[in-house]
Amino acid sequence: MKNDKKRNFIKGALVAGALLSVTALSATPNSSNLFDYSALGSGAEVRSEILNSEANPFNAFEAKCGEKSAEKKVEGKSTEAKCGEGKCGEGKCGEGDKKAAATKTDAKATDVKATEAKTTEAKCGEGKCGEGEKTDKKSAKAKEEKK
Amino acid sequence: MLLKTETYKQQSSIAQYCRDGKEVAILNAKPERLPHYRRLVFNVVKDALETTYPISHKYIDSEVWKEIVFNFFSEHKCKDPQVWRMPFEFYEFCKTKNYDEKYDLPFLNNLLYFEWVEVELYMMEDISLPQFLYSDNWLQKRIAVNPEHKIIKLEYPVHMEKPFDTVNKKGDYFLLLYREKETGRIQFTNLSILFTFLLENIVSAEKTLEEIFNDILYIFGINHLEMLQNESFKFLNDLKTRGFVLGVYKK
Numbered sequence A: 001m002k003n004d005k006k007r008n009f010i011k012g013a014l015v016a017g018a019l020l021s022v023t024a025l026s027a028t029p030n031s032s033n034l035f036d037y038s039a040l041g042s043g044a045e046v047r048s049e050i051l052n053s054e055a056n057p058f059n060a061f062e063a064k065c066g067e068k069s070a071e072k073k074v075e076g077k078s079t080e081a082k083c084g085e086g087k088c089g090e091g092k093c094g095e096g097d098k099k100a101a102a103t104k105t106d107a108k109a110t111d112v113k114a115t116e117a118k119t120t121e122a123k124c125g126e127g128k129c130g131e132g133e134k135t136d137k138k139s140a141k142a143k144e145e146k147k
Numbered sequence B: 001m002l003l004k005t006e007t008y009k010q011q012s013s014i015a016q017y018c019r020d021g022k023e024v025a026i027l028n029a030k031p032e033r034l035p036h037y038r039r040l041v042f043n044v045v046k047d048a049l050e051t052t053y054p055i056s057h058k059y060i061d062s063e064v065w066k067e068i069v070f071n072f073f074s075e076h077k078c079k080d081p082q083v084w085r086m087p088f089e090f091y092e093f094c095k096t097k098n099y100d101e102k103y104d105l106p107f108l109n110n111l112l113y114f115e116w117v118e119v120e121l122y123m124m125e126d127i128s129l130p131q132f133l134y135s136d137n138w139l140q141k142r143i144a145v146n147p148e149h150k151i152i153k154l155e156y157p158v159h160m161e162k163p164f165d166t167v168n169k170k171g172d173y174f175l176l177l178y179r180e181k182e183t184g185r186i187q188f189t190n191l192s193i194l195f196t197f198l199l200e201n202i203v204s205a206e207k208t209l210e211e212i213f214n215d216i217l218y219i220f221g222i223n224h225l226e227m228l229q230n231e232s233f234k235f236l237n238d239l240k241t242r243g244f245v246l247g248v249y250k251k
Helices: A002-009 A013-020 A043-051 A057-065 A068-083 A085-091 A095-100 A104-116 A118-122 A132-146 B005-020 B031-052 B054-059 B062-075 B083-096 B108-123 B193-204 B209-220 B225-241
Strands: A037-042 B143-145 B149-154 B173-179 B186-191 B245-249
Touching (some): A037 A043, A043 B054, A043 B186, B005 B062, B054 B108, B083 B108, B108 B173, B108 B186, B143 B193, B149 B193, B186 B193, B225 B245
Antiparallel strands (some): A037 B186, B143 B245, B149 B173, B173 B186
């Protein structure tokens, strides 16, 4: 009965289940402090926080910043991705064996791609291609993230 | 444009071959060259998935990951022509197949969804801001927020910890994601249940902040209105500096 009354107040679909459950707030790990929140940062920061145990992708990236070849590698990847699927596939050609013998550095480079360039590469979907303004925003964003 | 039946048949045959690798007779094709097509297409899929799901890819056993990706590649017929949306179909495929149970990865669906939502939000069409005013008097007004956002619920805190560390931490976790207008970056904020309730009500824009506070007092059994207001204003002001809260609605 009380729950029915409460249900009328609960607009949010997400919290409804948690609030109306029998165990209600006591079962909610977050309920220790109802006023808790934490800004986790951007996607790249959140990923790096979770991925950083073995290799910090930002460090790996920064360490290579001065090396032209490394920078080119990262840029090349995203350029290929934007070109379309064919290039992506070709980029992987012959990597099968190399992967097995991948060095630690390679692993770090992969992480850089995984964290920093995730959304940039995701942007390569055809849907957004050709949207000048959006592309500018994207490249500006990518540049900013690289800094 | 409609394809000729024969062309369609040939295309379907090569597509099927790319998926499952079973030999097919394709007109004028050199059998020894066909495997390269399969490898190239598979690499596109594999690469897209690893890029969208870097955390999953890193922490899930590589053999399991390979198997899941290969199953998806060979069994699933993607419906969306946009490659960037394919990882979402991968997430749905994993859910349908109950891979979380099969591979004993209880956090799997949450992790894939959490990773996907960022891409989805990043790629979403621009939404124009509502008409709002800067005001100090929030109580009697409806608060306007950045419309390019999403609030999600997770059962495992995959947004804060390594996936396998979350296995014994099943509960209700709430996460706000929004796209910064200036940079396009997606920002993440972990929320308590109370603040999730507050934001959901603010987003629905049906009630003034004061009305929402009254609901909170009743639902959460809080006796101190002043404390609720102070804490909530602190939270909302912080979100304002971060570009999520905009001000109050004009009307």
